Amino acid sequence: MTNGLHLATRMRRTRASGWSRALHGETVLTPADLIWPLFITAGDAQEPIATLPGVSRWSISQIVDRAKEARDLGIPCIALFPNTPRDLRTDDGREALSPDNLMCRATRAIKDAVPDIGVLTDVALDPYTAHGHDGLIDDKGYVLNDATVEVLVDQSLNQARAGADIIAPSDMMDGRIGAIRAALEEEAFPNVQIMSYAAKYASAFYGPFRDAVGAAGLLQGDKKTYQMDPANAEEALREVALDLEEGADSVMVKPGLPYLDIICRVKQAFEVPVFAYQVSGEYAMIEAAVAAGAGDRDKLVLETLLAFKRAGCSGVLTYHALHAARLLNG
């Protein structure tokens, strides 16, 4: 071996063997970092979602089995999203307030059969409205803030009564975290957490999700009057500051990989638990790359998830959670 440079510092020394790379790793990914989003159907059978290959909607009893699988692999929490039957979708999204809607039935069934897994429930009206928006709209189609917040408070209480552990408002209305927190305190749910979708962008990466919850064909216009402009970062810090002041226990940045800078800035500025949502379009991109022979699924999944931890995340919502947990458990 020639060694002509006589370098004092060689960055490659610590990379030269597997044991040393393991010893010098700065970031660790474990199944405990994962939250698995699951879609619920009113039907009895598994329904594969074409734009999310490998992801299905599940019946309530099948969801309970998925929750057991997740728990057995060390995944601490699952996130629930309903595909509300078309005839129950109305302009006011009132099905969101029914104690027997898919979300509440699934939550009760899971908390009954698998009490030691956390259940995160999404708060927003888009799986329940006939127009596909996250809130109530006026006659011009503008999503009304304050009137929507009143409904979101009732939706949150409905989910808390069903046993939800984490309420996750994804609607981006102003003032909803404070209103939901006050109602949870008032109604004696002091330990129900709020994970706020604090910095949620009006993104092109949500397409397959809208297919999964059946909102794709219904959505009129876009969500730019309430979700954030992808151009903005300072605004994300203001959103996070407000949600923390109003009583959020943790905050989320969404989508994930294109917004790692936001995750990093939020973590550094606030030193609170930050979560990322690796969204449906990101999942679909990885699967498309794998199908095209352009990448190795296992490596792509683990590398992207590790990147979230490195950026400062406490955990990640990912449709690859089960697969990643299996890989990590070896």
Ligand code: PBG
């Ligand atoms: C609904 C909601 C969306 C997602 C989570 N909650 C879609 C949207 O805002 O249109 C997206 C998740 C994903 O794409 O995986 N409020």
